Amino acid sequence: MNDLTTVVDWSRWQFALTAIYHWLFVPLTLGLSVLVAIMESLYLKTKSEKWLMATKFWMRLFGINFAIGVATGIILEFEFGTNWSNYSWFVGDIFGAPLAIEGILAFFMESTFVAVMFFGWNKVSPRFHLASTWLTAIGASISALWILVANAWMQYPVGMEFDPAQMRNVMDNFWDLFSGIAVNKFFHAVFSGWALAGVFVIGVSCWFLWKKRNQDFALLSIKSAAWFGLAGLLLTMYTGDGSAVEVTKHQPMKLAAMEGLYHGTEGQGFTAFAILNPDKDWNNDEDEYIFEIAIPRMLSILGRHDANAFIPGVTDIIEGRDIINGDTVNTVSYAERIERGKMAQAALRNYDIALEKGDSVAMNVAKADLQKNFQYFGYGYFDDVKEAIPPIGVTFWTFRIMCYLGGYFLLFFVVILILVYRTRLMERATWIQWIAMASVPLMWVCSEAGWAVAEVGRQPWTVQDLLPTKAAISEIPASSVIVTFWLFALVFTVLLVAEVSIMCRQISKESKKNLSSNKA
Template sequence: MDIDIVELSRLQFATTALYHFLFVPLTLGLSVIVAIMETVYVMTGRPIWRQMTKFWGMLFGINFALGVATGITMEFQFGMNWSYYSHYVGDIFGAPLAIEGLMAFFLEATFVGLFFFGWDKLSRVGHLVVAWLVAIGSNFSALWILIANGWMQNPVGAEFNPVTMRMEMTSFFDVMFNQVAQAKFVHTVSAGYVTASVFVLGVSAWYLLHGRHTELARRSIAVAASFGLAGALSVVVLGDESGYDAGENQKMKLAAIEAMWHTEPAPASFTLIGLPNQEERETKYAIHIPYVMGLIGTRSLDTPIQGIAELEAENAGRIRSGIIAYDALMTIRAEGPDTPEDVRATFEQHSDDLGYAFLLKRYIEDPRQASEAQIAQAAEDTVPHVWPIFWAFRIMVGLGFSFIAVMAYFFFMASFRGMRFPRWALRLAVIVIPAPWIAAEMGWIVAEYGRQPWTVDGILPTALSVSHLSVGTVAVTLAGFVLLYSALFVVEMSLMIKYIRKGPYQDVAETEAWTERRRQHRKIASDLNISPAE
């Protein structure tokens, strides 16, 4: 019964979060690309850049609506489905979410209306500023959300308070500058830049294949390829940084990514591919590359990376230590201010492992009564399912490198080969459109599925975090979300395709006026006998 509600709540959270993230990366990247295009428009005055800004801006808007709509679910779901989590860590986790609203989302949402409605009400520069504020707002949004998420992976700057039975913040500075959060932020926004670049590139390539809107398509490719190349390089570098952070803070996640069942002598080899087998705890048909894993995980040649079996044994020790903390906690709560000093000291000493004792709550009400078998079971629970993480990671990384190749190629052709793209390359660019979304979703699966069995690593088990709800209730809302989200997905895809097929709206009068002005300038120049070359 308890397990069912946990599983169902996780399924609902995963569904709504992964769905939300179908729209986020495009918002992150396209907001910046549109702002770049508008900057070129304001600097050069060429109507084609205004047309590009409006066209990609409209596609941005179609995507943005669903990003906002599904984001509301995310903000509320913690309280709805994860009420114990909300109570237990709200003191820390709530703050970045609220600051996200104050600093970022307000900015983004207030100006996005003006972006679409303000073309005739603002000066050129005024409208450009609005476009950049939207882009800055959406990117700052990502920063605060990832500070919140980073804390779930690496809970710094907080300690447990026995009187309130929750974690409380000790240093906002530590929470904000959590190294995991910072690496994740750059990794995630870069992934957004790549997603939007691949999207712009693919749609433009489709126009070129059909010989439509070539002016717009070529210029868009130039922007997308350069922006996308920078993004793709940044994604991989910061992905590596995240891997290093995991090596320090989430050793079990790293071991699962790598399917490293046992500690290997340093420097560990990297398993390129293979078939991880959870029961037998080995990876079949594995292809290894020597040294590489040791370098990624520890950036040294002599520090070993711990394997799953060793980490599990270590966690059994932490569970025992956690039971001592739990026992002391019960005394503190019963005695209140009269608690003997030595009990407090014991609690202080073991409080870092308190969360490990909570792992036992799945099997027994009072962790102090746990049998050896239950402790062993709880320790085994700290090992996530390896194969989904192993494969999700490899798909993500493989796609990540392929984006560098695609972007580098188009950047080269756009910069040095006069934008003459072979048809096979254009077709490839169209086919590759869904790939960044797959990579991004895989990334979240690695990060969050790999965090199990914890909601907050080492602090609060997922099984304890859920609300006290009936299975039927959550089943109803899960079904509701799936239905609503599927319908909206169909609607949004059909609109996207419709508007891509339709192509940009050409403001003929404006283009003609601009061409006329330019002709006159040329004429004056030639009348005065000064050609641009002189």
């Protein structure tokens, strides 16, 4: 293995590790903050002590998660500057502007109102306190918005023009950043946080029921969390459908990888379960699956909202074939993209030579040549079309894990809602209490799997079609990346252990108090 491959692979693993750990904390912050705000609103409306106690209890757990998780995302920005310096420079303002807004909002909005949330009981008016709780929740979601806008731009780069003099993408329309991919991605991520918080609250509350402590409090929490989680999950599914349409339109290769699909058809079925054929390649005649159970026409419905629509597979995309409204359409084949990418890079090289000579005429000619083929710039780094295919197996299976668990949690919320309104049944049914407790980590698996689909499925790109990972990397020694990978693994594991142990201790301690009345 040469050093470049080692650096690229370790840097990717490092980024994945830090992003995965970061995402352990974020969705709970996004969801629990809103649930707590709803509980406090109900307290203010009803003046009922039970809502006040529920608000305070879940707010404390929110605080633990917030404190441990805060600033874990900053590591990703460190990595941009060191491991991915070509990428950081290339994306320019596009990435910088949303991240800067996120930083300011995160610091000012969240840090201000979190302080009022925790220190402000009995010191500010109840309405001001409630406003602070809501503003903390809204601030967390707005912070997520900017990160997800930046991420969506990497998947679907729009609203910019590449300037070879600055070697950066210069934003020419800020509002273009809010593409369909960005909007769906934002709501999909935030609502999935609601579903995750719902499962978390139900799981913890079921532990109360199992221990026979504060059962009224637990049932109240389960009722609110189940409705909240169900709403979050249904909205996650709805925005997931929106994402599927956007991916079909703008990242067809990712969709093909999610399905392990090589040769598409009109009225394409959705693979409910399959064993992928490891010998299958884009240009051989092997079968795609060793075994498959498919839902007829479902992928066409999901991808193009038309039961008869054609969905291209990996081979179709590479060969430049699609069918739109029944007509065969020739898209740009990957071989041509590679050729045009190399032409774009040659033009950039000519621009560089002209710049050094101060030849402005040659610079303009080179710039015009570059712009003609810039949309395929990144393909110029490949020698074989195969390099542009994402890892099919990982994308296929993480997508399925997300879907299976999403379906499971829909059933879970429905069953919990049925049982919780038959109070005695919920208190006695230890099996459902155990299932609820065991479901908590599964919800995180579901959430992380969703991110794996989004990020692995868009490989090999850091910026879709423009910059592959191997060009985005810095010239740094592999050893330093390996050392910091293990350093992060250690630091984040310690943080995770701290979070889980402090939270468990707090839950256990609080469960022994009377959580039905503030006067106890």
